[in-house]
Amino acid sequence: MFERELLKGSLGLMLMALIEQGPMYGYLIAKEIRSLTDDVIDLKEGSLYPALHRLEKEGMIEGFWQRREDGVDRRYYRITAAGQAVLDERRAQWSRFSAAVSKVVSDAPSQ
Amino acid sequence: MFERELLKGSLGLMLMALIEQGPMYGYLIAKEIRSLTDDVIDLKEGSLYPALHRLEKEGMIEGFWQRREDGVDRRYYRITAAGQAVLDERRAQWSRFSAAVSKVVSDAPSQ
DNA sequence: AAGGATACTTTGTTATACAAGGTATAGAAT
DNA sequence: ATTCTATACCTTGTATAACAAAGTATCCTT
Numbered sequence A, B: 001m002f003e004r005e006l007l008k009g010s011l012g013l014m015l016m017a018l019i020e021q022g023p024m025y026g027y028l029i030a031k032e033i034r035s036l037t038d039d040v041i042d043l044k045e046g047s048l049y050p051a052l053h054r055l056e057k058e059g060m061i062e063g064f065w066q067r068r069e070d071g072v073d074r075r076y077y078r079i080t081a082a083g084q085a086v087l088d089e090r091r092a093q094w095s096r097f098s099a100a101v102s103k104v105v106s107d108a109p110s111q
Numbered sequence C: 001a002a003g004g005a006t007a008c009t010t011t012g013t014t015a016t017a018c019a020a021g022g023t024a025t026a027g028a029a030t
Numbered sequence D: 001a002t003t004c005t006a007t008a009c010c011t012t013g014t015a016t017a018a019c020a021a022a023g024t025a026t027c028c029t030t
Helices: A002-007 A011-020 A026-036 A045-057 A081-105 B002-007 B011-020 B026-036 B045-057 B081-105
Strands: A061-067 A073-079 B061-067 B073-079
Touching: A002 B081, A011 A026, A011 A045, A011 A061, A011 A073, A011 A081, A011 B081, A026 A045, A026 A073, A026 B081, A045 A061, A045 A073, A073 A081, A081 B002, A081 B011, A081 B026, A081 B081, B011 B026, B011 B045, B011 B061, B011 B073, B011 B081, B026 B045, B026 B073, B045 B061, B045 B073, B073 B081
Parallel strands: none
Antiparallel strands: A061 A073, B061 B073
16 A cells, blocks of 8 residues: 555644644544545554654653543643644645655656 | 655655656666755665665566666666556555645644 | 444554665776 | 775665554444
8 A cells, every 4th residue: 555655754744733723632633634635544543543642752742631521531632832843844844845756756757 | 854754655656757757777866856856855775776676576667777888787767557557546646645634734724 | 232433542564765784887086 | 096976786674653453441323
């Protein structure tokens, strides 16, 4: 699967970009990404939760448990100051990178 | 390094897109990519040659040796029919994928 | 009673970019 | 003469990260 490899390197960026907009929890993030991308990106749990733990361990986001009325616990995440700085950087990097790939790949051989 | 992970999944696509334009050899491909992307993507030999071998083994490209006047051998690659079909597919996939990431990442929270 | 949605977790597998080493030639600079 | 840079290819070992697959638990619908 090519998509699997394409995702590498951009998943953390997407998670941080969503969390930047306000506290979110994993399951909702996955639904948001599916919805925003019309199912082009369908994040699996085995990718999502380890990625969130990774970002938390790196200090990019911080998590906190919140209990719903029915007693179910959700782990919400918000972005940290350090995470915000890295996010800005990575966002710019993604722009450069995707533009670069598109240029190499684009169908304009001669001229 | 984030770039390392970003590259995963799009390197094969870039190589095939360049080879599509006419027979090319590894060293030239690396120079082309650096030049086209203003050094944003600087392909390492340890990535380049294994990737070419992989594509050849998969039947996407085929290589042939060509000797220069000075006796130096170069391995040129051209795209195969199967490779062309996969390239078209991957090119479309890259468009979908990069647009999807950009949408999730883009700085338009509300509205 | 069974199935699906919600919500989080973990273990093991796989793919691949790259660091670092190697071989070899040619021309320019010191 | 020797060193350095560019050209041109190759290989081994390592690290990373997405994912499959399994698990736990609750709630609601059929």
